Protein backbone atom coordinates (compact mmCIF):
# COMPACT_ATOMS: atom_id res chain seq x y z
CA UNK A 385 0.00 0.00 0.00
CA UNK A 386 1.19 3.54 -0.69
CA UNK A 387 1.21 6.00 2.22
CA UNK A 388 -1.81 7.69 0.59
CA UNK A 389 -3.70 4.37 0.37
CA UNK A 390 -2.97 3.80 4.05
CA UNK A 391 -4.54 7.17 4.86
CA UNK A 392 -7.64 6.21 2.83
CA UNK A 393 -7.81 2.86 4.65
CA UNK A 394 -7.66 4.72 7.99
CA UNK A 395 -10.53 6.97 6.83
CA UNK A 396 -12.63 3.92 5.89
CA UNK A 397 -11.92 2.26 9.21
CA UNK A 398 -12.69 5.41 11.17
CA UNK A 399 -16.06 5.62 9.39
CA UNK A 400 -16.85 2.10 10.62
CA UNK A 401 -15.57 2.88 14.16
CA UNK A 402 -17.71 6.04 14.34
CA UNK A 403 -20.87 4.12 13.36
CA UNK A 404 -20.08 1.31 15.80
CA UNK A 405 -19.46 3.81 18.62
CA UNK A 406 -22.79 5.54 17.94
CA UNK A 407 -24.77 2.30 17.69
CA UNK A 408 -23.05 0.15 20.34
CA UNK A 409 -21.35 -1.99 17.68
CA UNK A 410 -18.02 -3.83 17.71
CA UNK A 411 -14.86 -2.40 19.30
CA UNK A 412 -12.27 -0.62 17.14
CA UNK A 413 -9.78 -3.48 17.50
CA UNK A 414 -12.35 -5.99 16.24
CA UNK A 415 -13.24 -3.78 13.27
CA UNK A 416 -9.56 -3.39 12.34
CA UNK A 417 -9.02 -7.16 12.50
CA UNK A 418 -12.10 -7.79 10.32
CA UNK A 419 -11.04 -5.11 7.83
CA UNK A 420 -7.66 -6.70 7.20
CA UNK A 421 -9.07 -10.25 7.16
CA UNK A 422 -10.83 -9.15 3.96
CA UNK A 423 -7.71 -7.45 2.53
CA UNK A 424 -5.02 -10.05 2.42
CA UNK A 425 -2.91 -7.85 0.09
CA UNK A 426 -2.08 -5.61 3.06
CA UNK A 427 1.23 -6.67 4.61
CA UNK A 428 2.13 -6.46 8.30
CA UNK A 429 3.80 -3.05 7.85
CA UNK A 430 0.66 -1.71 6.15
CA UNK A 431 -1.53 -3.06 8.95
CA UNK A 432 0.66 -1.54 11.63
CA UNK A 433 0.81 1.82 9.85
CA UNK A 434 -2.96 1.98 9.28
CA UNK A 435 -3.64 0.96 12.85
CA UNK A 436 -1.33 3.70 14.13
CA UNK A 437 -3.09 6.29 11.97
CA UNK A 438 -6.49 5.16 13.21
CA UNK A 439 -5.50 5.26 16.87
CA UNK A 440 -3.65 8.57 16.50
CA UNK A 441 -6.90 10.09 15.16
CA UNK A 442 -9.03 8.48 17.89
CA UNK A 443 -6.63 9.68 20.59
CA UNK A 444 -6.63 13.22 19.18
CA UNK A 445 -10.41 13.65 19.20
CA UNK A 446 -12.49 13.78 22.37
CA UNK A 447 -15.87 14.02 20.65
CA UNK A 448 -17.13 11.42 18.18
CA UNK A 449 -16.34 13.04 14.80
CA UNK A 450 -18.85 13.43 11.97
CA UNK A 451 -16.85 11.23 9.59
CA UNK A 452 -13.60 9.35 9.14
CA UNK A 453 -12.42 12.00 6.73
CA UNK A 454 -13.11 14.85 9.19
CA UNK A 455 -11.10 12.87 11.76
CA UNK A 456 -8.14 12.27 9.44
CA UNK A 457 -8.15 15.88 8.23
CA UNK A 458 -7.82 16.91 11.88
CA UNK A 459 -4.86 14.54 12.25
CA UNK A 460 -3.35 15.84 9.00
CA UNK A 461 -3.39 19.34 10.49
CA UNK A 462 -0.97 18.11 13.16
CA UNK A 463 1.38 16.36 10.73
CA UNK A 464 2.45 17.63 7.28
CA UNK A 465 3.56 14.13 6.23
CA UNK A 466 -0.03 12.88 6.64
CA UNK A 467 -1.40 16.05 5.03
CA UNK A 468 0.73 15.34 1.92
CA UNK A 469 -0.99 11.96 1.45
CA UNK A 470 -4.29 13.69 0.60
CA UNK A 471 -3.07 13.93 -3.02
CA UNK A 472 -5.95 12.57 -5.09
CA UNK A 473 -3.84 9.78 -6.64
CA UNK A 474 -5.21 6.23 -7.12
CA UNK A 475 -6.57 4.85 -3.78
CA UNK A 476 -5.70 8.18 -2.08
CA UNK A 477 -8.05 10.65 -0.41
CA UNK A 478 -8.86 13.75 -2.42
CA UNK A 479 -6.91 16.92 -1.56
CA UNK A 480 -8.02 18.80 1.57
CA UNK A 481 -10.27 21.72 0.82
CA UNK A 482 -9.52 24.77 2.98
CA UNK A 483 -13.19 25.08 4.01
CA UNK A 484 -14.04 21.42 4.55
CA UNK A 485 -15.32 20.15 7.93
CA UNK A 486 -12.58 19.16 10.38
CA UNK A 487 -13.06 17.45 13.72
CA UNK A 488 -11.98 19.43 16.78
CA UNK A 489 -9.13 18.00 18.90
CA UNK A 490 -9.96 17.45 22.57
CA UNK A 491 -9.80 15.19 25.59
CA UNK A 492 -13.46 14.22 25.88
CA UNK A 493 -16.94 15.63 25.22
CA UNK A 494 -17.62 18.81 27.23
CA UNK A 495 -20.26 17.19 29.47
CA UNK A 496 -17.81 14.41 30.37
CA UNK A 497 -14.97 16.84 31.05
CA UNK A 498 -17.29 18.63 33.47
CA UNK A 499 -17.94 15.38 35.30
CA UNK A 500 -14.24 14.57 35.43
CA UNK A 501 -13.54 18.04 36.86
CA UNK A 502 -16.33 17.60 39.39
CA UNK A 503 -14.67 14.30 40.34
CA UNK A 504 -11.48 16.19 41.24
CA UNK A 505 -9.43 15.71 38.05
CA UNK A 506 -7.69 18.89 36.89
CA UNK A 507 -6.60 19.56 33.30
CA UNK A 508 -3.25 17.75 33.66
CA UNK A 509 -5.03 14.68 35.07
CA UNK A 510 -7.53 14.74 32.21
CA UNK A 511 -4.86 15.13 29.52
CA UNK A 512 -3.00 12.10 30.92
CA UNK A 513 -6.13 9.94 30.52
CA UNK A 514 -5.52 9.69 26.77
CA UNK A 515 -1.74 9.19 26.83
CA UNK A 516 -0.04 5.96 25.87
CA UNK A 517 -0.12 3.04 28.31
CA UNK A 518 2.97 0.98 29.13
CA UNK A 519 3.04 -2.81 28.71
CA UNK A 520 2.90 -4.33 32.20
CA UNK A 521 2.79 -8.01 33.06
CA UNK A 522 2.23 -10.02 36.21
CA UNK A 523 4.56 -12.95 36.64
CA UNK A 524 2.59 -16.00 37.74
CA UNK A 525 4.43 -17.12 40.83
CA UNK A 526 2.79 -20.56 40.55
CA UNK A 527 4.93 -21.12 37.44
CA UNK A 528 7.96 -18.80 37.58
CA UNK A 529 9.82 -16.16 39.54
CA UNK A 530 10.04 -12.52 38.49
CA UNK A 531 13.84 -12.83 38.23
CA UNK A 532 13.60 -15.85 35.91
CA UNK A 533 11.20 -14.08 33.57
CA UNK A 534 13.16 -10.80 33.69
CA UNK A 535 16.36 -12.64 32.71
CA UNK A 536 14.63 -13.86 29.53
CA UNK A 537 13.21 -10.46 28.57
CA UNK A 538 15.76 -7.77 27.70
CA UNK A 539 14.47 -4.37 28.79
CA UNK A 540 12.13 -5.75 31.47
CA UNK A 541 12.04 -3.36 34.43
CA UNK A 542 10.77 -4.15 37.93
CA UNK A 543 7.89 -2.03 39.25
CA UNK A 544 8.50 -0.70 42.74
CA UNK A 545 6.01 -2.05 45.27
CA UNK A 546 4.76 -4.91 43.07
CA UNK A 547 6.97 -7.98 43.53
CA UNK A 548 5.36 -9.88 40.66
CA UNK A 549 5.21 -7.06 38.11
CA UNK A 550 7.46 -6.17 35.18
CA UNK A 551 7.21 -3.24 32.78
CA UNK A 552 8.17 -4.35 29.26
CA UNK A 553 9.15 -2.77 25.98
CA UNK A 554 6.11 -2.17 23.75
CA UNK A 555 5.56 -5.01 21.29
CA UNK A 556 7.39 -7.66 23.37
CA UNK A 557 6.37 -11.12 22.11
CA UNK A 558 4.76 -12.87 25.07
CA UNK A 559 3.71 -16.07 23.27
CA UNK A 560 6.66 -18.07 24.73
CA UNK A 561 5.56 -17.04 28.24
CA UNK A 562 2.01 -18.43 28.20
CA UNK A 563 1.01 -19.50 31.70
CA UNK A 564 4.05 -17.81 33.23
CA UNK A 565 3.02 -14.20 32.64
CA UNK A 566 -0.30 -12.40 32.24
CA UNK A 567 -0.64 -8.97 30.69
CA UNK A 568 -2.01 -6.89 33.57
CA UNK A 569 -1.63 -3.17 34.18
CA UNK A 570 0.31 -2.27 37.34
CA UNK A 571 -2.80 -0.42 38.59
CA UNK A 572 -4.93 -3.53 38.18
CA UNK A 573 -2.33 -5.58 40.06
CA UNK A 574 -2.18 -2.92 42.76
CA UNK A 575 -5.94 -2.69 43.40
CA UNK A 576 -6.19 -6.49 43.51
CA UNK A 577 -3.90 -6.35 46.57
CA UNK A 578 -6.80 -4.69 48.41
CA UNK A 579 -8.38 -8.17 48.58
CA UNK A 580 -5.47 -9.24 50.82
CA UNK A 581 -6.07 -12.83 49.70
CA UNK A 582 -4.42 -15.53 51.81
CA UNK A 583 -3.85 -19.26 51.29
CA UNK A 584 -6.83 -21.32 52.43
CA UNK A 585 -9.45 -18.57 52.19
CA UNK A 586 -12.68 -18.52 50.23
CA UNK A 587 -12.80 -15.59 47.83
CA UNK A 588 -15.71 -14.86 45.51
CA UNK A 589 -14.77 -12.87 42.41
CA UNK A 590 -18.32 -11.87 41.59
CA UNK A 591 -17.66 -10.07 38.28
CA UNK A 592 -14.77 -12.25 37.16
CA UNK A 593 -14.99 -11.72 33.39
CA UNK A 594 -12.14 -13.64 31.74
CA UNK A 595 -10.47 -13.91 35.14
CA UNK A 596 -7.63 -11.36 35.12
CA UNK A 597 -8.04 -10.76 38.85
CA UNK A 598 -9.04 -14.36 39.73
CA UNK A 599 -5.70 -15.54 38.32
CA UNK A 600 -3.81 -12.95 40.40
CA UNK A 601 -5.76 -14.03 43.50
CA UNK A 602 -4.96 -17.72 42.89
CA UNK A 603 -1.26 -16.89 42.75
CA UNK A 604 -1.48 -14.75 45.92
CA UNK A 605 -3.27 -17.66 47.66
CA UNK A 606 -0.51 -20.09 46.55
CA UNK A 607 -3.27 -22.08 44.85
CA UNK A 608 -4.72 -23.09 48.24
CA UNK A 609 -8.33 -22.41 49.23
CA UNK A 610 -11.22 -21.62 46.92
CA UNK A 611 -12.00 -18.90 44.40
CA UNK A 612 -15.50 -18.80 42.94
CA UNK A 613 -15.28 -16.83 39.68
CA UNK A 614 -18.76 -15.79 38.58
CA UNK A 615 -20.05 -13.67 35.75
CA UNK A 616 -23.19 -13.27 33.65
CA UNK A 617 -21.18 -13.30 30.41
CA UNK A 618 -20.71 -16.87 29.21
CA UNK A 619 -18.14 -16.01 26.53
CA UNK A 620 -15.88 -14.12 28.94
CA UNK A 621 -16.10 -16.78 31.63
CA UNK A 622 -15.26 -19.45 29.07
CA UNK A 623 -11.98 -17.68 28.33
CA UNK A 624 -11.00 -18.05 31.99
CA UNK A 625 -10.81 -21.86 31.91
CA UNK A 626 -7.85 -22.29 29.49
CA UNK A 627 -6.05 -19.37 31.14
CA UNK A 628 -6.45 -20.97 34.59
CA UNK A 629 -5.25 -24.33 33.22
CA UNK A 630 -2.16 -22.72 31.65
CA UNK A 631 -1.46 -20.87 34.90
CA UNK A 632 -1.86 -24.00 37.06
CA UNK A 633 -4.58 -22.21 39.07
CA UNK A 634 -6.72 -25.21 40.06
CA UNK A 635 -8.62 -23.48 42.91
CA UNK A 636 -10.72 -21.30 40.57
CA UNK A 637 -14.27 -22.57 40.10
CA UNK A 638 -16.19 -20.74 37.35
CA UNK A 639 -19.88 -20.06 38.03
CA UNK A 640 -22.09 -18.77 35.24
CA UNK A 641 -24.87 -16.49 36.49
CA UNK A 642 -28.21 -15.85 34.86
CA UNK A 643 -28.64 -12.05 34.63
CA UNK A 644 -31.59 -11.05 36.82
CA UNK A 645 -31.57 -14.42 38.62
CA UNK A 646 -28.04 -14.32 40.05
CA UNK A 647 -29.31 -14.85 43.62
CA UNK A 648 -30.42 -18.43 42.79
CA UNK A 649 -26.98 -19.50 41.56
CA UNK A 650 -25.22 -17.76 44.44
CA UNK A 651 -27.48 -19.10 47.22
CA UNK A 652 -25.32 -22.17 47.91
CA UNK A 653 -22.26 -20.03 48.73
CA UNK A 654 -24.07 -17.39 50.82
CA UNK A 655 -22.19 -16.36 53.97
CA UNK A 656 -19.03 -18.28 53.02
CA UNK A 657 -16.65 -15.68 51.61
CA UNK A 658 -13.73 -14.28 53.54
CA UNK A 659 -13.75 -11.63 50.84
CA UNK A 660 -16.04 -10.84 47.93
CA UNK A 661 -14.35 -8.96 45.11
CA UNK A 662 -16.64 -6.80 43.01
CA UNK A 663 -14.72 -5.59 39.97
CA UNK A 664 -17.85 -3.91 38.69
CA UNK A 665 -18.86 -3.05 35.12
CA UNK A 666 -18.16 0.66 34.58
CA UNK A 667 -17.70 3.44 32.08
CA UNK A 668 -13.95 2.71 31.84
CA UNK A 669 -12.89 6.37 32.05
CA UNK A 670 -9.66 5.16 33.67
CA UNK A 671 -8.71 3.00 30.69
CA UNK A 672 -8.86 5.49 27.82
CA UNK A 673 -5.09 5.10 27.31
CA UNK A 674 -5.78 1.55 26.09
CA UNK A 675 -9.26 2.11 24.76
CA UNK A 676 -9.52 5.77 23.63
CA UNK A 677 -12.58 5.15 21.48
CA UNK A 678 -14.59 4.52 24.67
CA UNK A 679 -14.95 8.35 24.95
CA UNK A 680 -17.00 8.26 21.74
CA UNK A 681 -19.42 5.72 23.18
CA UNK A 682 -20.32 7.25 26.53
CA UNK A 683 -23.58 9.10 27.16
CA UNK A 684 -25.06 10.34 30.44
CA UNK A 685 -27.71 7.61 30.16
CA UNK A 686 -25.03 4.93 29.75
CA UNK A 687 -23.26 6.13 32.87
CA UNK A 688 -26.58 6.04 34.77
CA UNK A 689 -27.01 2.41 33.67
CA UNK A 690 -23.51 1.53 34.91
CA UNK A 691 -24.27 3.18 38.26
CA UNK A 692 -27.47 1.13 38.57
CA UNK A 693 -25.65 -2.12 37.66
CA UNK A 694 -22.92 -1.33 40.20
CA UNK A 695 -25.57 -0.88 42.89
CA UNK A 696 -27.10 -4.19 41.83
CA UNK A 697 -23.83 -6.18 41.99
CA UNK A 698 -22.92 -4.60 45.33
CA UNK A 699 -26.27 -5.79 46.70
CA UNK A 700 -25.56 -9.28 45.31
CA UNK A 701 -22.22 -9.34 47.12
CA UNK A 702 -23.49 -8.48 50.62
CA UNK A 703 -25.08 -11.86 51.57
CA UNK A 704 -22.05 -13.76 50.30
CA UNK A 705 -19.68 -12.23 52.87
CA UNK A 706 -19.29 -14.13 56.12
CA UNK A 707 -19.71 -12.17 59.39
CA UNK A 708 -16.64 -9.97 59.80
CA UNK A 709 -15.55 -10.64 56.22
CA UNK A 710 -14.84 -8.02 53.58
CA UNK A 711 -16.15 -6.75 50.30
CA UNK A 712 -13.69 -5.09 47.91
CA UNK A 713 -15.23 -2.78 45.35
CA UNK A 714 -13.22 -1.80 42.25
CA UNK A 715 -14.05 0.25 39.15
CA UNK A 716 -11.70 1.33 36.36
CA UNK A 717 -13.54 4.65 36.24
CA UNK A 718 -12.55 7.97 37.80
CA UNK A 719 -16.06 9.38 37.92
CA UNK A 720 -17.16 9.81 41.54
CA UNK A 721 -20.67 8.62 40.67
CA UNK A 722 -19.19 5.17 40.03
CA UNK A 723 -16.59 5.17 42.80
CA UNK A 724 -16.57 7.47 45.81
CA UNK A 725 -20.31 8.24 45.78
CA UNK A 726 -21.25 4.62 45.14
CA UNK A 727 -19.34 3.57 48.26
CA UNK A 728 -20.82 6.41 50.33
CA UNK A 729 -24.32 5.31 49.28
CA UNK A 730 -23.49 1.69 50.13
CA UNK A 731 -22.28 2.60 53.61
CA UNK A 732 -25.37 4.74 54.28
CA UNK A 733 -27.62 1.86 53.23
CA UNK A 734 -25.73 -0.83 55.19
CA UNK A 735 -25.40 0.07 58.89
CA UNK A 736 -22.56 -1.77 60.60
CA UNK A 737 -20.35 -1.92 57.51
CA UNK A 738 -17.16 0.14 57.61
CA UNK A 739 -14.61 1.32 55.08
CA UNK A 740 -11.08 0.21 55.95
CA UNK A 741 -8.00 2.37 55.36
CA UNK A 742 -5.94 1.06 52.47
CA UNK A 743 -2.23 1.15 51.87
CA UNK A 744 -1.43 0.11 48.29
CA UNK A 745 1.73 0.50 46.17
CA UNK A 746 -0.01 3.01 43.88
CA UNK A 747 -2.64 5.68 44.43
CA UNK A 748 -3.87 7.95 47.19
CA UNK A 749 -6.89 8.19 49.45
CA UNK A 750 -10.07 9.43 47.79
CA UNK A 751 -13.31 9.61 49.78
CA UNK A 752 -13.61 6.38 51.73
CA UNK A 753 -11.48 4.53 49.20
CA UNK A 754 -8.32 4.88 47.14
CA UNK A 755 -7.77 6.29 43.69
CA UNK A 756 -5.09 5.59 41.06
CA UNK A 757 -4.69 7.86 38.04
CA UNK A 758 -2.47 7.86 34.93
CA UNK A 759 -1.03 11.29 35.84
CA UNK A 760 -0.24 10.46 39.46
CA UNK A 761 0.66 6.78 39.18
CA UNK A 762 1.36 6.06 35.49
CA UNK A 763 -1.18 3.26 35.76
CA UNK A 764 -4.70 2.93 34.43
CA UNK A 765 -7.24 4.84 36.52
CA UNK A 766 -9.05 2.97 39.29
CA UNK A 767 -11.15 3.53 42.38
CA UNK A 768 -11.01 0.82 45.06
CA UNK A 769 -12.57 0.52 48.51
CA UNK A 770 -12.40 -2.23 51.14
CA UNK A 771 -15.58 -2.56 53.19
CA UNK A 772 -15.72 -4.63 56.36
CA UNK A 773 -18.95 -6.46 57.27
CA UNK A 774 -20.22 -6.44 60.85
CA UNK A 775 -19.40 -9.57 62.90
Ligand SMILES: C[S@@+](CC[C@H](N)C(=O)[O-])C[C@H]1O[C@@H](n2cnc3c(N)ncnc32)[C@H](O)[C@@H]1O
Pocket residue numbers: 590591592593594595596597598614615616617620641643644646663664665666693696697
Ligand atom coordinates in the same frame (compact mmCIF):
# COMPACT_ATOMS: atom_id res chain seq x y z
C1 LIG B 1 -14.71 -4.88 34.77
S1 LIG B 1 -15.32 -6.36 34.13
C2 LIG B 1 -14.47 -7.59 35.06
C3 LIG B 1 -13.02 -7.77 34.69
C4 LIG B 1 -12.35 -8.91 35.40
N1 LIG B 1 -12.60 -8.90 36.83
C5 LIG B 1 -10.86 -8.90 35.16
O1 LIG B 1 -10.07 -8.55 36.07
O2 LIG B 1 -10.46 -9.24 34.04
C6 LIG B 1 -16.94 -6.43 34.79
C7 LIG B 1 -17.63 -7.76 34.58
O3 LIG B 1 -18.89 -7.71 35.27
C8 LIG B 1 -19.76 -8.59 34.61
N2 LIG B 1 -21.14 -8.37 35.08
C9 LIG B 1 -22.05 -7.49 34.65
N3 LIG B 1 -23.21 -7.63 35.33
C10 LIG B 1 -23.03 -8.63 36.21
C11 LIG B 1 -23.86 -9.28 37.18
N4 LIG B 1 -25.12 -8.90 37.35
N5 LIG B 1 -23.34 -10.28 37.90
C12 LIG B 1 -22.06 -10.67 37.72
N6 LIG B 1 -21.22 -10.11 36.79
C13 LIG B 1 -21.71 -9.11 36.06
C14 LIG B 1 -19.50 -8.29 33.15
O4 LIG B 1 -19.95 -9.35 32.34
C15 LIG B 1 -17.98 -8.11 33.15
O5 LIG B 1 -17.33 -9.29 32.77
